[in-house]
Amino acid sequence: MTLLHDIDPLAVTLPFWPHGIHWYGVMYLLGFGVAWWLGRRRVRAGRLPGVNEEGFGDLLFYGMLGVVLGGRLGYVLFYGFEAFLANPLMLLKINEGGMSFHGGLIGVMLAAAWWTRRQQLHFFDTMDFVAPLVPAGLGFGRLGNYIGGELWGKLTGGDGGVVFPASLPAEYARLPAEQLRELHASGALDAFARYPSQLYQAALEGLVMLVVLVWYSRKPRPRYAVSGLFALLYGVFRFAVEFIREPDAHISYLAWGWVTMGQVLSLPLVALGLFLLWLSRHSPTLAPSSAPGAA
DSSP states (O other): OEEEOOOOSEEEEETTEEEEEEHHHHHHHHHHHHHHHHHHHHHHTTSSTTOOHHHHHHHHHHHHHHHHHHHHHHHHHHHOHHHHHHOGGGGGOGGGOOOOHHHHHHHHHHHHHHHHHHHTOOHHHHHHHHGGGSHHHHHHHHHHHHHTTOSOBOBOOSSOEEEOGGGSOHHHHTSOHHHHHHHHHHTTTGGGOBOOHHHHHIIIIIIIHHHHHHHHTTSOOBTTHHHHHHHHHHHHHHHHHTTTBOOOTTTOOSBTTTBOHHHHHHHHHHHHHHHHHHHHTTSOBOOOOOOTTOO
């Protein structure tokens, strides 16, 4: 049995704003909201010694800028550089989609490095604090991808899967929604059903990583350990899901008919995660302390 993707990407329509408020933007707000809530709890538990809730608020603000700016720049660099050269203004068209996790990660790390220097902390003490705050945003972001009907998986070749209208051949993609519903009910679109890879990523990169990292970081861990586990888990999960995810049409496969850009970008994260976990074996462990000014 297949499912026709029939979700309006607009969460709210506004008479004074032609683009409205997209579910994708709402997902970003939810991700930042969870990061703020969880981060405050961790500050109050003394997980980042010497930092109070006001200081964490600054870190979160800079991190939000890093996610948005780094995510967009990363997408342009890794996935759409030729389009950018042809039309540099596409960099500003965030409403049309196009964000990169790897670019967002670099943006967050740069923002955290700047904030850390001002706070006179060790960079990886900050990153170990931040790592458990990230998966919720990843999970909500992938739900936003699914609602928007983008970044779908490969054809299932079977009876199950989701039919994404935007992925249909041109003769179907131009049809009105009601006619697509009729065709789907008749089974005419079953051959175009795809894996909902966005939901698989939401489950792995979001829910599973959130549970594991929050559980793992409940106890004081050696420096580098939480960051290393984050990098390792994300790299492995992303590499695995790429096997059923349709590669970007303008990039396709990079080698051997199965290696994708997402896999190439994830391998350094796996290596980094293993290296950080190795470093953690002989690194100091920060003891929780009362955050100054905490409620």
